[in-house]
Amino acid sequence: MAAIEQHVEHEHGHAxxxxxxxxxxxxxxxxxxxxxxxxxxxxxxxxxxxxxxxxVVHEVHEKAGIMLVAFNTFLLLASSWAMVMGLRQLKLGNRxxxxxxxxxxxxxxxxxxxxxYVEYRTLSDAGVVLFYSGGALSEFGMRFYAPTAFxxxxxxxxxxxxxxxxxxxxxxxxxxxxxxxxxIFGLYWHFVDVVWIFLxxxxxxx
Amino acid sequence: MTDLSTTVEHxxxxxQEVHDSHSADHSDKTVILGTTINAPIYTVVFGALALxxxxxxxxxxxxxRNFVTTTLLVVASIIKAVLVVLFYMHLKDDNPLYAxxxxxxxxxxxxxxFFLLAVPTSTY
Amino acid sequence: MAAVxxxxxxxxxxxxxxxxxxxxxxxxxxxxKIIGVQYMATALxxxxxxxxxxxxxxxxxxxxxxxxxxxxxxYNSLFSIHGTVMIFLWIIPMIAGLGNYLVPLxxxxxxxxxxxxxxxxxxxxxxxxxxxxxxxxxxxxxxGWTSYPPLSTLFSGDGQTLWALSLHLLxxxxxxxxxxxxxxxxxxxxxxxxxxxxxLFVWAVLATSIIVVMATPFLAGALTLLILxxxxxxxxxxxxxxxxxxxxxxxxxxxxxxAVYIMVLPAFGVISELLAVHSRKPVFGxxxxxxxxxxxxxxGFTVWAHHMFTSLTPELRIPFMITSMIIAVPTGIKVxxxxxxxxxxxxxxxxxxxxxLSFLSMFVIGGISGVMLGSVPWDIHVHDTYFVVSHLHFVLxxxxxxxxxxxxxxxxxxxxxxxLDERLGKIHFWITYPAFFLTFFPMHLxxxxxxxxxxxxxxxxxxxxxxxxxxxxxxxxxxxFILLYNIVWSLYHGEKASANxxxxxxxxxxxxxxxxxxxxxxxxxxxxxxxxxGTEAAYNYVESQNKKYGTVNPADYLPAEKxxxxxxx
Numbered sequence: 003m004a005a006i007e008q009h010v011e012h013e014h015g016h017a018x019x020x021x022x023x024x025x026x027x028x029x030x031x032x033x034x035x036x037x038x039x040x041x042x043x044x045x046x047x048x049x050x051x052x053x054x055x056x057x058v059v060h061e062v063h064e065k066a067g068i069m070l071v072a073f074n075t076f077l078l079l080a081s082s083w084a085m086v087m088g089l090r091q092l093k094l095g096n097r098x099x100x101x102x103x104x105x106x107x108x109x110x111x112x113x114x115x116x117x118x119y120v121e122y123r124t125l126s127d128a129g130v131v132l133f134y135s136g137g138a139l140s141e142f143g144m145r146f147y148a149p150t151a152f153x154x155x156x157x158x159x160x161x162x163x164x165x166x167x168x169x170x171x172x173x174x175x176x177x178x179x180x181x182x183x184x185x186i187f188g189l190y191w192h193f194v195d196v197v198w199i200f201l202x203x204x205x206x207x208x
Numbered sequence: 209m210t211d212l213s214t215t216v217e218h219x220x221x222x223x224q225e226v227h228d229s230h231s232a233d234h235s236d237k238t239v240i241l242g243t244t245i246n247a248p249i250y251t252v253v254f255g256a257l258a259l260x261x262x263x264x265x266x267x268x269x270x271x272x273r274n275f276v277t278t279t280l281l282v283v284a285s286i287i288k289a290v291l292v293v294l295f296y297m298h299l300k301d302d303n304p305l306y307a308x309x310x311x312x313x314x315x316x317x318x319x320x321x322f323f324l325l326a327v328p329t330s331t332y
Numbered sequence: 333m334a335a336v337x338x339x340x341x342x343x344x345x346x347x348x349x350x351x352x353x354x355x356x357x358x359x360x361x362x363x364x365k366i367i368g369v370q371y372m373a374t375a376l377x378x379x380x381x382x383x384x385x386x387x388x389x390x391x392x393x394x395x396x397x398x399x400x401x402x403x404x405x406x407y408n409s410l411f412s413i414h415g416t417v418m419i420f421l422w423i424i425p426m427i428a429g430l431g432n433y434l435v436p437l438x439x440x441x442x443x444x445x446x447x448x449x450x451x452x453x454x455x456x457x458x459x460x461x462x463x464x465x466x467x468x469x470x471x472x473x474x475x476g477w478t479s480y481p482p483l484s485t486l487f488s489g490d491g492q493t494l495w496a497l498s499l500h501l502l503x504x505x506x507x508x509x510x511x512x513x514x515x516x517x518x519x520x521x522x523x524x525x526x527x528x529x530x531x532l533f534v535w536a537v538l539a540t541s542i543i544v545v546m547a548t549p550f551l552a553g554a555l556t557l558l559i560l561x562x563x564x565x566x567x568x569x570x571x572x573x574x575x576x577x578x579x580x581x582x583x584x585x586x587x588x589x590x591a592v593y594i595m596v597l598p599a600f601g602v603i604s605e606l607l608a609v610h611s612r613k614p615v616f617g618x619x620x621x622x623x624x625x626x627x628x629x630x631x632g633f634t635v636w637a638h639h640m641f642t643s644l645t646p647e648l649r650i651p652f653m654i655t656s657m658i659i660a661v662p663t664g665i666k667v668x669x670x671x672x673x674x675x676x677x678x679x680x681x682x683x684x685x686x687x688x689l690s691f692l693s694m695f696v697i698g699g700i701s702g703v704m705l706g707s708v709p710w711d712i713h714v715h716d717t718y719f720v721v722s723h724l725h726f727v728l729x730x731x732x733x734x735x736x737x738x739x740x741x742x743x744x745x746x747x748x749x750x751x752l753d754e755r756l757g758k759i760h761f762w763i764t765y766p767a768f769f770l771t772f773f774p775m776h777l778x779x780x781x782x783x784x785x786x787x788x789x790x791x792x793x794x795x796x797x798x799x800x801x802x803x804x805x806x807x808x809x810x811x812x813f814i815l816l817y818n819i820v821w822s823l824y825h826g827e828k829a830s831a832n833x834x835x836x837x838x839x840x841x842x843x844x845x846x847x848x849x850x851x852x853x854x855x856x857x858x859x860x861x862x863x864x865x866g867t868e869a870a871y872n873y874v875e876s877q878n879k880k881y882g883t884v885n886p887a888d889y890l891p892a893e894k895x896x897x898x899x900x901x
Contacts, residue, residue, distance in 0.1 A: 025445045025515050027302075031309040032511040036549040038310065042317030043553025043583055047568065050324050050576075072265050076258065083254035086296045090250060133565030134573040141574030144566035148557065192296040196289045203285035207268040208278055305518075313546050316633050320550070320586050323637075326648070327578060 023182040030186040034193045041197055044149035049204055051145045058138045062146075065128045066121070068206060074117045075202045078157075081110035082195040089188050092171075095178040101171050104184075107191065108164035111157050118154050122147075146205060153201055156194045163187050253295045260288050352846075360455065362447035363849060364432050367454050369747065371429025374457055378421035380812070381465070385414035387809050390802040396792045407788035408474030409491070413464065415477030416495065419595065420502045421461050423732045427598040428453075428509050430739055431537045433747060435513060437840035437847065438531045440522040440856040445515040453508040460501035467494035476786060478588070481569035481580050485561045493562050496555045503548045503555070506594075510541035510548075517541075522839075525858045531838045532621055532862075536601025539625035543590045543597075543632060551587035554580055578643060585636035593632045595728060596695075597625055599735035600666055603688050606738050607670050608863045609836045610685035611677030615863040617669035624662035631659045641711045649708050656706030663699055667692070682834075683757030687738030690765050694734060698726030701776065716786075719779025725772045737764070737815065744822070745829030749845045753826060756818040763811040770804035831881035835874045838862050844881050 052059050084106040091099030129135075130143045167187055170176065176184055238249045245252055264284045271277045294300040299307055357370055389410055392400040401407045432450065436443055444450045467473045472489025475481075484492050517538050521530065530538075557568040558580065567573035569580050600621075608615045615621065637644055637652040644652075670692060679685065701723040704710050714720065737760075744752045774797050779785075783794045790798070832841040837859045843852050864870050 021519065025519055028306065028309075028518065029446065029449075029511050029515045031306040032514055032545050033507075035309045035313040036507050036511075036545050038313040039317055039546060039549035040553045040556075042313075042321060043550060044556075046317075046321040046324050047557070047579065049321065053325065068265065068269065072261070075261055079254065079257045079261065082292060082296055083250060083257075086250045087248070090248065132560075134567040134570075138574070141567070144560070144568060148560065148566075148568075152556075189297055192292050195296075196292050199285050199288045199292070203264065203281050207264055207281050208273070316546055319633070320582075324579070324582060327582070327645070 019180055019182070023185070026182050026186050027189070030189045034189065037193065037197075041149065041152070044152055045200065045204060048145040048149055051141070052204075052208070055138065055142070058142050062125070062128075062130055062139070062142055063206075065130075066125055070117060070121055070124075071202065071206050074114055074121070075198065077110045077114050077117070078195055078198050081107045081114070082192050084110065085188050085191045089181065089184050092176055092181050092184055093178055097171055097174070097176060100176065100184065101168055104164050104168050104171070108161050108168070111161040111164065115154055115157050115161070118150070118157075149201060150205065153194065153197055156197070160187075160191050160194055163190065249295060253291050256291060257288055260284050360451055362443070362451045364436050364444050364447065364450060365747075365847065365851075367450050368429045368431075368433030370454055371425050371432055371457070374454075374461070375422050375426035375429060376816070378417050378425070378461060380816075382414050382417035382422055383809055383812060385410055385417070387806065389414060390805040392788055393790070393798045394802050396790050396795055396798075398788045401788060404788050405472065405474055408476075408786070409468060409471065411786055412473050412476050412479075412495075413468040416499070417461075417464060419477060419591070419728070420499060421457070421464060423595045423728065423736070424502070424506060425457055426736055427540070427595070427732070428506065430602070430736070430743070431513060431540075431598060432509075434743065434840055435516060435534055435537055436520070437746075437843070437851060438534050438838050439516065439520055439525070440839045440842075440852060440858060441516065441520040442851050444512050445520060446512050449508055450512050453505045453512070456501045456505035456508075460498045460505065463494045463498035463501070467491040467498060470494060478584060479558070479580075480584075481558070481561070481577055484558060484580075485569055493559060496559050496562070500552060500555050500559075503552050506544050507548050510544035513537050513541040514545070522855065522858055524860070528619065528622065529858060529860065529862060530622075531601075532604035532615065532618070533598070533601035535622040536597045536604070536625050539629040540594050540597045542626075543594050543629050546633070547587045547590035547594070550583050551591075554583040554587070557583075578640075581640050581643060582636070585639045586633075589636040589639065590629075590632045592727065593628050595732045597628065599691070599732040600625065602735045602739040602742075603670060603691050604666075604673075605836075605838065606684050606688035606735075606742055607673045607692075608865065609742070609834050610682055610688065611674045611679045612865045613673055613677035613863075614861065614865055615669070616672030616675070617665070618863065620665050621669050624665045627662040628659060631655065631662070635659055635706075638706055638711070641708055642715050653706060653708050657703065660699065660703050660706075667696060667699070682741065683752070683754055683761055684738045684741035684834075686758065686761045686765075687734050687741065690761070690768075691731060691734040691738065694726055694730030694768065697773075698723060698730050701726060714779050716784055717779035718775040718783045718785055721785045722772050722775035722779060725775070729768060729772065734764075734768075740815070740819075742834065743840075744819070745833045746840055746845050746847070748823055748826075749829050750822050750826030751829045751833060752822045753818050756814060756821075760811060760814040760818065763807060763814065767804050767808035767811055771801055771808050774801050830878070832874060832877055837864060837870055837873065842877055842881075 084103045088100045088103030088107065091097075091103060125143075125146075129137065129139045130146065131140050132143055132147045134140050134144070164187065167184055170183065236246070236248055238245045238247060238252045240252065247255075264281055267277050267280050267284075293310065299310075352366070357366060357373065361367065361370075388400065389407075392398070392407055392410070398404065398407070401410065432444070432454075468491065470489065470491040473491035473495045475484035475488050475492060479492070479495070517530070517534055521527075557566075560566045561568050561570070561575075567575040569575050569577055571577050604615055604621055634655045635652060637648060638656045641649050641652075674689075701719070705714070705720065705723055741752055741757055744750075778794055778797045778801075781794065781797075783790055783797075829845045831844050833845075834841070839856050839858055839862075840847075842856045859870065859873050
């Protein structure tokens with residue numbers, strides 16, 4: 003109980019910064035554990051369809067091309083890199099470095115979502131739609147949009163979170179010893195990146 | 209089971225050690241296989257991720273799709289994911305319990321996925 | 333909740349006595365004790381709501397024809413909402429409430445690891461409950477609590493969409509709550525309490541929370557697809573449009589079989605506490621009980637398809653039959669350990685203990701009918717009959733609810749500072765126990781004779797059985813009000829409870845009743861073995877607590893002839 007100091011006033015669960023970081027990190031990992039499962043459900047629905055309907059997948063791949071998505075993948079990997087570099091700067095005591103790197107992370111995230119919108123437009127023009135419209139392409143469509151759009155939603159949440167981190171950092175709320183907030187955002191953002199690594203391979207390449 | 213019975217104080221000590229070991233990541237130089245690269249470890253990992261992505265693209269675009277190429281693609285993506293988790297998410301130096309929080313759901317998810325794959329979809 | 337006052341503790345200057353009023357429980361609060369009571373009060377409300385629906389179901393089934401309900405669809409809504417409310421808005425929140433109140437206290441902590449998140453998780457439940465009730469009144473939520481497509485996609489109305497949204501919120505709430513539990517249990521134990529010195533209730537909450545974090549997202553995924561099917565025009569579950577109707581069943585049971593253990597593992601934990609305390613004996617096989625919880629948590633993920641024996645390809649049935657048999661083993665370990673615990677103990681037949689003992693007998697029946705259902709040939713014979721209804725009520729009512737009743741009698745003094753009335757408690761028990769048995773046991777017979785579940789009209793030859801069942805069910809329903817009356821009456825007129833009325837060794841009793849806002853004054857020192865009853869050290873430990881928080885007088889809480897037995901430990 004050394005970590006939990008006694009206060010006469012009613013402060014609940016106020017722990018030392020180190021214990022708080024440990025709590026937050028463990029909680030974030032557990033949250034990511036549940037995210038693993040929900041993404042598994044969505045990806046599995048796609049994979050089952052894809053393995054049983056190779057010709058439809060080929061048709062879509064022919065129509066959509068790979069270059070836009072490959073570029074997008076590169077952007078997301080780069081944003082993940084920017085994220086961890088930002089955390090590194092913060093741990094080295096450079097708060098301005100944190101703000102610059104996280105801004106880059108957010109910017110890359112925004113470009114990723116915008117390009118995903120462009121990609122969705124191209125696909126829907128080619129007949130790959132979310133709702134059932136009577137063809138194999140929409141059977142592909144619903145299973146394609148569900149996981150990718152769910153991932154896109156996570157990127158949007160991540161960008162908003164990054165903006166919150168920047169706002170907090172500008173107010174001077176982080177330091178070389180107080181980086182829990184940035185670290186757990188990093189865990190989330192890298193996880194979103196990892197999900198995309200698998201989505202890219204399973205949906206766009208195979 | 210001793211590591212499981214870590215109390216808060218122990219966790220703090222462990223975390224302190226972790227924090228110290230991070231200082232290796234703060235270095236501006238990275239040593240890989242005896243060669244020194246003039247960049248932080250994170251940048252080196254990013255390079256590896258980019259290279260693996262190019263490799264995947266090349267395999268997917270240039271080679272015909274069959275069992276071998278599919279396996280190659282899956283393995284490459286797993287390596288990428290492991291790199292991100294180990295280095296960017298700091299799992300390399302962090303509490304092994306966090307790895308369990310990732311591996312256990314993955315395992316359960318894989319059971320579920322393989323089961324779904326095993327069920328014939330068209331016969332009902 | 334009425335005014336609950338914590339006494340000023342001797343020797344603690346400057347600590348204002350906590351005075352909580354009803355309004356404190358209607359507001360946002362980050363105190364785990366208030367949140368725990370909020371959970372429990374909300375859950376009790378939905379228990380009454382779901383119970384009222386059950387009474388309507390039994391009323392309808394008094395005769396073989398449809399007479400009470402307008403049509404079969406109205407009856408369908410009735411049992412769908414009854415099932416969902418009882419599972420997701422009664423048992424799970426009630427257990428979350430008990431966990432919230434007790435886990436930090438049992439760990440000697442001031443609060444959960446994330447107090448704000450804790451409050452947020454609770455406040456998702458009222459809107460979810462409202463959506464669920466709205467779903468009932470909007471109508472056509474009629475696919476059962478399992479909501480198999482195409483019933484839930486093509487043949488249900490907007491109520492089904494509200495149902496899915498409500499479950500989504502409840503799922504998020506329980507995932508957040510469970511993350512909080514796991515972090516609290518791992519990081520906030522006091523010095524001197526390793527994993528194997530934790531109370532077994534905490535072990536049970538830990539195992540449950542692990543299941544919730546891993547299993548609930550399956551439901552979230554399935555619900556997302558269901559909502560897309562209903563709202564966005566996709567066809568994930570419609571084979572005519574390239575979907576897969578079995579996908580829902582699989583993904584739903586990936587969640588819902590582990591969910592059975594989410595509901596029953598904490599009940600196991602409650603029972604372990606109650607049996608040891610009220611028979612004044614150390615728990616027999618502490619490690620076996622603790623680790624079998626974890627075993628159930630893991631094996632629970634490999635048995636889901638036994639719910640689908642009639643829709644699976646035959647070659648996939650056998651593996652699931654085997655795993656379903658295997659999971660009975662850790663449960664058996666627990667049951668025998670509990671029997672070993674009370675064997676030769678000084679059993680005090682308090683209301684809490686009576687409910688714990690009734691759990692033992694009734695849950696075993698539910699477990700045995702579970703093993704019967706786990707074997708393919710039997711399951712195919714009684715599939716979708718009242719045998720299944722009987723089995724699940726023996727497990728969930730005879731298991732979870734009886735344990736919760738016992739828990740209420742056991743921890744009410746700690747939560748409110750007043751004892752529940754023992755005489756009313758015994759009346760409650762002696763009505764509930766036979767009424768429960770007569771309600772659900774004859775359902776086995778109806779099922780074996782072939783009466784299908786989820787029907788409002790049935791063959792006339794089942795009427796005798798159904799009339800017996802319905803009458804017993806009405807008695808069971810009325811018996812609940814004895815408990816509610818007891819709770820309300822005792823809040824105002826109950827005997828003042830001492831800090832440790834049951835002379836238990838776990839840490840939640842090492843503080844005043846109710847505990848002060850910071851839970852403990854100073855750091856509580858856990859007794860080395862939380863169940864080390866019957867030793868001189870245990871006696872001295874309880875005595876020293878009594879000196880610290882006020883003297884315990886056994887005559888205040890036990891019938892006169894028993895009080896001497898307790899003081900002699």
